[in-house]
Amino acid sequence: xxVDKLQEILGLTYLCGEESAPQKQIDGCYCGDLLSWxxxxxxxxxxxxxxxxxINSIGVAVLADISCIILxxxxxxxxxxxxxxxxxxxxxxxxxxxxxxxxxxxxxxx
Amino acid sequence: MDPIxxxxxxxxxxxxxxxxxxxxxxxxxxxxxxxxxxxxNVAIAVYEGEINMVIHGGGGVIDAEITPECxxxxxxxxxxxxxxxxxxxQEGYSTAPDNVRQLGFGAGMGLPNIKKYTDxxxxxxxxxxxxTIKLKVFVK
Numbered sequence: 363x364x365v366d367k368l369q370e371i372l373g374l375t376y377l378c379g380e381e382s383a384p385q386k387q388i389d390g391c392y393c394g395d396l397l398s399w400x401x402x403x404x405x406x407x408x409x410x411x412x413x414x415x416x417i418n419s420i421g422v423a424v425l426a427d428i429s430c431i432i433l434x435x436x437x438x439x440x441x442x443x444x445x446x447x448x449x450x451x452x453x454x455x456x457x458x459x460x461x462x463x464x465x466x467x468x469x470x471x472x
Numbered sequence: 473m474d475p476i477x478x479x480x481x482x483x484x485x486x487x488x489x490x491x492x493x494x495x496x497x498x499x500x501x502x503x504x505x506x507x508x509x510x511x512x513n514v515a516i517a518v519y520e521g522e523i524n525m526v527i528h529g530g531g532g533v534i535d536a537e538i539t540p541e542c543x544x545x546x547x548x549x550x551x552x553x554x555x556x557x558x559x560x561x562q563e564g565y566s567t568a569p570d571n572v573r574q575l576g577f578g579a580g581m582g583l584p585n586i587k588k589y590t591d592x593x594x595x596x597x598x599x600x601x602x603x604t605i606k607l608k609v610f611v612k
Contacts, residue, residue, distance in 0.1 A: 395576055396576055396577075396579040396581070397575075397576040397577055397579075398520065398523075398577060398579045398580075398581035398582055398585055399579050399581055401516050401519070401520070401581075401585060402516075402581050402584075402585045402588060406508065406512060414576045416575055416576065417487070417488050418487060418490065418491065418523075418575055418576060418577070419576065420491075421490065421491030421494075421495070421519060422519075424491070424495060424498075425491070425494055425495070425498060425512070425515040425516055425519050426512065426516060427508065427512055442488055450495075
């Protein structure tokens with residue numbers, strides 16, 4: 363499944379990266395907020411559920427080949443993080459749901 | 473092909489720059505046609521090294537040498553050194569300050585992650601003088 367399809371099915375709200383969503387292929391999902399932990403455990407193509415919306419999260423997403431970030435519970439995206447994400451074509455969504463609820467919804471469709 | 477040499481300076485204070493060198497090395501490897509698994513492993517290992525340089529090392533330099541068979545990376549800082557390397561290699565052991573933890577780092581995964589994503593890792597460190605980490609990822 364591609365990231366734009368995920369957005370359609372779950373009704374997620376884009377924060378950035380909408381134009382590159384059709385090219386991003388999803389393979390699994392990972393939840394976590396400790397960046398080194400995520401980088402160690404997440405797999406290429408994973409959707410990443412987190413509350414960390416800082417510039418270093420974007421670095422992790424790019425280096426670990428994450429398919430998209432979903433910022434859960436309306437967690438904020440820093441301005442410099444948004445800029446870095448746009449430069450690197452990282453897709454970021456926001457949701458008011460928590461990681462558990464979001465992951466449960468995702469598990470039904472991927 | 474002749475080995476390709478890349479060199480990057482890492483700022484000792486600016487977290488927003490951390491990831492630049494690893495991002496550039498990843499891009500260079502992609503353009504050279506290395507498989508995704510190799511570029512990802514090298515990028516993650518170098519990123520952890522960059523973060524360590526910012527948190528602990530007061531900045532430093534990263535040198536990469538790329539051949540079709542092997543990617544060699546050397547990370548050098550003139551920071552405080554690592555008093556107990558075996559302790560620092562344990563997952564979960566961290567000396568990172570609180571402000572760093574608030575950014576999502578300091579989980580004690582840096583050096584273990586570097587080892588996990590490389591084929592060879594050698595740490596040369598001296599307290600008060602600095603640390604050099606030499607990495608190799610072989611292209612199988």
